[in-house]
Amino acid sequence: MFKEIRNDFPASIIVFFVALPLCLGIALASGAPLFSGIIAGIIGGIIVGTASDSPLGVSGPAAGLAVIVLTSIASLGSWEMFLMAVVLSGVIQVILGYAKAGFIAYFFPTSVIKGMLTGIGLLIILKQIPHALGWDNEGMGSDSFIQADGQNTVSEIFQALNFITPGAVLIGAISLGILILWDKVLMKKHKVFQILQGPIVVVALGILMNYLFQNGILNFTLTDKQVVSLPVPESFSGFLNQFTFPDLSALTNIEVYKIAFVIAIVGSLETLLCVEATDKLDPERRITPTNRELKAQGLGNIVSGLVGGLPITQVIVRSSANINFGGKTKMSAIFHGFFLLISAITIASLMNMIPLASLAAILLMVGYKLAKPALFKEMYKLGWEQFIPFTMTVVGILATDLLKGITLGILFGIFYTLRHSYRNSHHLMDIVKNENGNEVHHIVLAQEVSFFNKASIIDTLDLIPENSKVIIDFSKSKSIAYDVLEIIKDFEINAKTKNIDVEKIKFIEAA
Structure with missing residues (x-):
């Protein structure tokens, strides 16, 4: 269990630094007590981390649920009543796990x-x-285009340009420079820089x-808004x-x-989406048991x-930070869950000295590693069937939120699947002439x-000319929908009026 401690320990510290403001930001966006985000981060790390078999996934409060939490607390009128809904949701997830509902994860296309x-990067x-x-x-952790402060992702950047804080910019610029130097130069020079990770130095x-600013x-x-704001007991x-x-x-x-x-x-x-994504980022390509994860x-x-x-939920920002900074x-x-617990009990005041600009620099590096420009070129080379769902997922996530963006990408993936199915339902062999000089059309139906x-199939049959012969070959088919069989039977009846001779190969066996 501790054989990779030299990699896991420094990675966990970085995940902790990433998770801390996200836990607080998501709690703030959810209209919940700030400490509820820390509790979720602690349990996501210690309880879920222990029970899960995901080697690199990190769990905690998720931005995608913030709006649901906010509206649910309002509709129930009580934080304590909402907590009962959280408990029941966990019971439902355990039931889904035992019902083996985790197979759903394997239906998400790779392009999406x-x-x-x-998109998240x-x-x-x-x-x-x-x-x-x-x-x-705007608190850290938001994933929606439209923000709680009335701005959106793009307008917030222009708004920020009117309120630049030199101290934060200085910290952010130095932090980003250190991270780039660490990643591109120092880690290749000596092993000590692989153990002592750049983000730890940055924080x-x-x-x-x-401290120097304050004194x-x-x-x-x-x-106060530009530093971590962990509740201090x-x-x-x-x-x-x-x-x-x-x-x-x-x-x-019943509303609960x-x-x-x-x-x-x-x-x-x-x-499940995060599990699939995390497994694809894993250098060792390990596969997480999805039912156990539920x-x-x-x-x-x-x-x-x-x-x-x-x-x-399992969350991709913390999981990708874990992978990028050496977790095994x-x-x-x-x-990281224990670090959240210890910091909340003992060193909350010290944690509240961490500038958000330092953490922003770390997250900027995480984002870049997720969204490298080379990936767009790679997906484009795979063709439109991969590139369009990929691109629309990215656009959807940036323009709406995580789940809506993924839904948009899946819809485009389904479109190309149906298009592919439409084009490959059958194969039309070369047209030949028989002994009477009439055309013979040979249609070989697909396996499914x-x-x-x-x-x-209707379009192809409509093109069969009068006074010809058509051979409809079912020999390669394993499954044919009743609707298609009905079309062929109707065509056979109508063909007599056009003097079209219809021959079927293995029709009874296929049907």
Whole structure:
């Protein structure tokens, strides 16, 4: 379990630094207590990380559920009642795991998964630019084009240009420079730079520079909104008082069950998409058991709901950071959960010294590694059938949010699948002349012929001229839809009026 500790431990520290502001930002966007995001991050790391068999996936609160959480709390009128819905959603996910519903993950096209990774990479870059400039009006963790502050992803950048904070820009620029130097030069020079990761140095430097700002040693300042804002307990009992328990009376409220079902379905889809994406990023190409992952997420949501946490899914930003910075096993996810727990109890004040500009620089590097320009060229070379669903997934994610963007990509993927099926329902052999001088048309049907192929087969049969012969060959077919068989039978009847001779090969066996 600890054989990759030298890789997992430093990676877990970086995942912790990435996860901390995201947990807080998602809680803020969800209209939930800030500490509920930290609880979800702790449980996502320790509980889900232990129960899951995903080697590199990291779980925690998900931005994709923020709107659902916000509207659900409002409709139920109570945070405690909502927590009961989170518990029930976990129960539903465990049931889905035992029902082996994880197979759904294998129906997502590769082009869409790659588009998802690229779209998220570009989204991270666009969302972090304002934070790097010192404009922190929107909390970290948002994945929607339209933001809670009334701006959108693009207008927020222009808005940030009007509120540039020199101190934040200085920290962000130095941090980004260190990360690039570390990645391109230092890691190749000596092994010590592979163990001591660049983001750890960046965070430490950010804390130091913020301290110098506060004490007037450097003539810059950062506001409270430009640093991490982890709740600071006055004592251990104060820390424990931040946990909240669900309202058991909510079990009689039908609305709670409806919300639980929505959270379970949306959360499960986000998890399965992330599992597929994370497995594709894994250098060792390991495959995560999806049914076990659903059970692990369900367990996590049950525990999270019981102690006052947000809903949990596996999340690609933390998972990709884990992979990019050297994580090898699930111990990195578990360690990051313990770091969240320890920091919340003991060093919350120190964590609140971390500038968001430092974390923005780290996320900018994560975003770039997900959305390298070479990937667009690679997908284009694969042809339109791969490139269009890939591109539309990227555009959809940037213009709407994660799930809508993926849905758009899948719709285009389905279109090309149907188009491919339409074009390949049958093969028309060369037209020859028989002994009477009439044309002979030989149509060989495909192995699988569904009702989607009706139109192409009707078009082909309509082109058969009068006074000719047509051979309809079923010998290669294993499955033919009733709709298609009916079309062929109707054609055979109508062919007599056109003096068309119809011969069928293995028609009875195929039918």
